Amino acid sequence: MAQIELTNVIKKFDDLTVVNNVSLTVKSGEFLALVGPSGCGKSTLLRMISGLETIDGGSIVIDGVEVNKTPPKDRDIAMVFQNYALYPHMSVYDNLSFGLRMKGMKKDLIDEKVRKTADLLDINELLDRKPGQLSGGQKQRIAVGRAIVRDPKAFLFDEPLSNLDAKLRVKMRTDLLRLHKKQNATSVYVTHDQIEAMTMADRIAIINFGVLQQLDTPIMVYSHPKNLFVASFIGSPSMNFLNGSIGMKGSVPRFTSTSGGISCDLPAHMTGGIPSSSLSDLILGIRPEDILLNPSEDNLIQLSTVPIELIEHMGDISLIHLSPEPGVEWIVKAPPSPDMHDGQMVTLHLRTGKLHLFDGKTEENLYVNRSEKPQS
Ligand SMILES: Nc1ncnc2c1ncn2[C@@H]1O[C@H](COP(=O)(O)OP(=O)(O)OP(=O)(O)O)[C@@H](O)[C@H]1O
Numbered sequence: 031m032a033q034i035e036l037t038n039v040i041k042k043f044d045d046l047t048v049v050n051n052v053s054l055t056v057k058s059g060e061f062l063a064l065v066g067p068s069g070c071g072k073s074t075l076l077r078m079i080s081g082l083e084t085i086d087g088g089s090i091v092i093d094g095v096e097v098n099k100t101p102p103k104d105r106d107i108a109m110v111f112q113n114y115a116l117y118p119h120m121s122v123y124d125n126l127s128f129g130l131r132m133k134g135m136k137k138d139l140i141d142e143k144v145r146k147t148a149d150l151l152d153i154n155e156l157l158d159r160k161p162g163q164l165s166g167g168q169k170q171r172i173a174v175g176r177a178i179v180r181d182p183k184a185f186l187f188d189e190p191l192s193n194l195d196a197k198l199r200v201k202m203r204t205d206l207l208r209l210h211k212k213q214n215a216t217s218v219y220v221t222h223d224q225i226e227a228m229t230m231a232d233r234i235a236i237i238n239f240g241v242l243q244q245l246d247t248p249i250m251v252y253s254h255p256k257n258l259f260v261a262s263f264i265g266s267p268s269m270n271f272l273n274g275s276i277g278m279k280g281s282v283p284r285f286t287s288t289s290g291g292i293s294c295d296l297p298a299h300m301t302g303g304i305p306s307s308s309l310s311d312l313i314l315g316i317r318p319e320d321i322l323l324n325p326s327e328d329n330l331i332q333l334s335t336v337p338i339e340l341i342e343h344m345g346d347i348s349l350i351h352l353s354p355e356p357g358v359e360w361i362v363k364a365p366p367s368p369d370m371h372d373g374q375m376v377t378l379h380l381r382t383g384k385l386h387l388f389d390g391k392t393e394e395n396l397y398v399n400r401s402e403k404p405q406s
């Protein structure tokens with residue numbers, strides 16, 4: 031399987047730069063998820079790798095060969111789209127074999143490859159059907175099969191599961207992941223579904239406005255987001271934020287919210303090395319699961335006592351909506367409790383080791399950038 035290297039890749043549509051100087055390497059056999067808001071350039075990036083779109087700057091190297099000007103048919107890359115793009119008048123067998131027939135491959139060899147792919151995807155009983163006689167999940171499987179049968183250097187997936195209902199999506203997600211583990215094919219997978227990205231990918235690339243924000247393992251992007259955008263984009267519900275500043279009280283850093291309504295001491299090591307210019311304007315971040323309402327462990331910072339505004343019961347957990355101070359909305363993930371109710375007063379406790387500090391102007395994660403260097 032091939033490695034895909036993007037170096038300073040640029041794409042412009044008229045005056046609009048939709049992919050802005052993106053450099054990243056998809057390692058051989060790696061499953062890389064590409065996420066970001068709608069319109070941030072994910073599909074454009076895939077189309078440039080496949081050759082369906084030209085590039086306006088930089089270079090794309092596949093398997094050691096620069097392909098900037100290579101037409102799609104000579105790149106040996108298979109793309110699986112959201113809308114399946116099956117030929118409706120052809121049987122599943124013919125849909126699978128079409129590309130190989132076009133290449134002039136021998137009938138016996140085609141048959142062997144189609145049967146092998148059908149085994150792999152468990153679609154043997156569907157080979158004689160037409161796409162119109164298939165469910166959404168089955169069509170998706172055929173679309174994946176059509177890519178696999180070609181034995182390409184790499185797979186590009188553009189939201190392949192987003193047309194499926196929630197239950198089928200979860201099943202197909204697991205199926206695709208199993209398939210990847212068997213095949214170890216270099217794959218770039220665009221998705222809007224964070225759970226898909228987190229569960230399937232070896233690494234996740236987060237893009238915003240055509241700019242690569244962070245490229246790292248699912249655990250690292252979740253626990254060490256490089257900036258405010260990644261922190262708020264990855265994770266559901268999103269990370270909670272509070273604007274403020276840090277002043278020193280002797281050797282103890284003290285965070286005070288912009289309104290002055292909240293003050294709390296932070297561990298001394300958190301501010302070590304942060305330039306004083308950043309201390310005056312920063313954003314405190316904490317994930318919903320790192321706020322406790324009942325202190326049951328050590329190393330917590332006690333914050334305000336506020337009323338519960340709304341509870342969403344999810345079954346395994348409850349999402350508690352509240353405001354640590356007026357105008358600031360937070361969500362806390364808490365174990366479900368039948369005793370909890372709207373209006374109940376609760377005291378917020380933050381896990382000290384899970385606090386993030388972002389620069390108010392650059393929006394960089396000050397803490398991460400000093401202590402650990404995620405890959406980019
Ligand atoms: N052929 C085109 N001509 C002009 N603008 C285009 C063209 N194709 C895409 N764009 C613009 O480029 C930007 C990136 O589009 P792209 O399809 O890559 O986004 P995306 O991240 O895949 O979004 P989504 O999540 O909605 O699929 C958008 O602003 C889009 O309008």
Ligand SMILES: [Mg+2]
Pocket residue numbers: 072073074188
């Ligand atoms: Mg898209």
